[in-house]
Amino acid sequence: MRVPKFKIGQFVFERPIWQGAMGVRVSAHPLPAAVAEEGCVGTITSMGLGSIDADQKTFIRVSREALVEEIAKSRDQNNGGTDKTLALNVMGALINVNDLVTTAVDKGIKMIVWGAGIPKDLPQVVPDPSVCLVPIISSAKLAGIILKWWQNHYGRAPDAFIIEGMKAGGHLGFKQEQLDQPEIYSLENILQEVLAVVRPYEQQLGRKIPVIVAGGIYTGADIAYMLSLGAAGAQLGTRFVATDECPAAPEFKQAYLDAREEDIEIIHSPVGMLGRVIKNRFLEKVAAKQVKMNCPYHCIKSCDIKTAGFCIARALFNAKKGDLENGLIFAGANVWRVNRIMPVRELIAELVAGIEASPLELPSTSA
Numbered sequence: 001m002r003v004p005k006f007k008i009g010q011f012v013f014e015r016p017i018w019q020g021a022m023g024v025r026v027s028a029h030p031l032p033a034a035v036a037e038e039g040c041v042g043t044i045t046s047m048g049l050g051s052i053d054a055d056q057k058t059f060i061r062v063s064r065e066a067l068v069e070e071i072a073k074s075r076d077q078n079n080g081g082t083d084k085t086l087a088l089n090v091m092g093a094l095i096n097v098n099d100l101v102t103t104a105v106d107k108g109i110k111m112i113v114w115g116a117g118i119p120k121d122l123p124q125v126v127p128d129p130s131v132c133l134v135p136i137i138s139s140a141k142l143a144g145i146i147l148k149w150w151q152n153h154y155g156r157a158p159d160a161f162i163i164e165g166m167k168a169g170g171h172l173g174f175k176q177e178q179l180d181q182p183e184i185y186s187l188e189n190i191l192q193e194v195l196a197v198v199r200p201y202e203q204q205l206g207r208k209i210p211v212i213v214a215g216g217i218y219t220g221a222d223i224a225y226m227l228s229l230g231a232a233g234a235q236l237g238t239r240f241v242a243t244d245e246c247p248a249a250p251e252f253k254q255a256y257l258d259a260r261e262e263d264i265e266i267i268h269s270p271v272g273m274l275g276r277v278i279k280n281r282f283l284e285k286v287a288a289k290q291v292k293m294n295c296p297y298h299c300i301k302s303c304d305i306k307t308a309g310f311c312i313a314r315a316l317f318n319a320k321k322g323d324l325e326n327g328l329i330f331a332g333a334n335v336w337r338v339n340r341i342m343p344v345r346e347l348i349a350e351l352v353a354g355i356e357a358s359p360l361e362l363p364s365t366s367a
């Protein structure tokens with residue numbers, strides 16, 4: 001298969017590969033810059049950037065300052081940064097989501113990716129049409145709601161959608177009964193449904209609304225398969241953890257290398273969603289109620305502090321630092337296949353070679 005270019009709004013990337021956001025600094029610098037340098041989309045995540053020790057009063061300011069610093073570091077070419085376009089991912093359920101979005105736009109970020117929640121009024125927060133707005137969705141229904149609402153209220157359409165399927169790492173936009181019916185809620189099926197919802201809007205607008213797929217994409221052949229079905233590109237998370245440039249601690253990456261298929265578990269996250277993790281001692285301690293809940297700033301609107309059992313921001317941060325006794329390890333369903341840590345450049349080359357080797361063809365409408 002020919003490797004198609006990847007167009008999002010006015011931006012053209014050489015390769016249809018998107019590095020997913022990985023919260024609480026797993027996808028912090030220098031990872032997004034290294035991905036961008038390979039002609040792909042690198043994503044800075046704003047989730048949990050603020051010092052874990054901030055308090056209720058300082059949380060918003062500390063998070064904002066940490067985001068400004070993270071953007072600057074990602075761009076610092078003397079220290080592994082890039083001058084290429086980077087995306088910023090925000091979690092809709094954060095209490096300071098709009099502050100993070102406006103701060104990033106202020107600092108010149110031109111691509112905002114919104115996950116966990118409906119970005120109903122995002123065009124109001126970012127009225128500048130040169131900033132690409134990309135909602136993460138898990139169903140065609142949600143795509144339809146956003147398209148209609150934005151058209152009616154803001155005369156605007158998303159610049160792309162990312163479908164996060166049920167095999168993704170981290171929080172999932174699916175209920176347990178949906179996870180129990182993988183053949184119905186497969187990424188392929190949702191992709192076809194989303195493409196059908198998007199098509200009339202594309203015709204009306206006279207432009208493409210690229211649809212990107214995520215969740216369980218592991219090889220170039222997987223990407224080629226999704227491209228052949230009409231996806232514009234693929235977002236990967238788990239594979240980017242297993243790179244030299246990912247700043248997670250060696251212990252975190254080792255947990256990826258050690259994970260077997262039976263070690264992967266779905267948990268009820270304190271934020272009110274399901275999440276995919278690697279089983280570890282920390283989860284046993286949570287189950288035995290041995291973890292003390294200590295919430296310094298109630299950062300996530302949907303987090304029920306009384307019943308949560310543990311602070312997810314702190315647990316993810318601990319894991320990222322390598323304290324797995326007290327940490328939660330988010331991972332995708334294919335993490336058991338990870339057997340090597342490699343440079344981003346090598347990973348992208350491997351994925352591109354896999355796309356090129358595919359006998360499948362791009363749909364006739366592709367760029």
Ligand SMILES: Cc1cc2nc3c(=O)[nH]c(=O)nc-3n(C[C@H](O)[C@H](O)[C@H](O)COP(=O)(O)O)c2cc1C
Binds near residue numbers: 019022091215
């Ligand atoms: C460690 C980890 C942390 C993640 N954190 C976030 C996050 O903060 N925001 C988000 O939108 N997605 C998050 N995700 C999802 C990824 O961006 C990506 O869409 C997903 O992992 C794709 O599936 P894959 O891991 O099978 O490639 C996370 C995934 C992992 C593995």
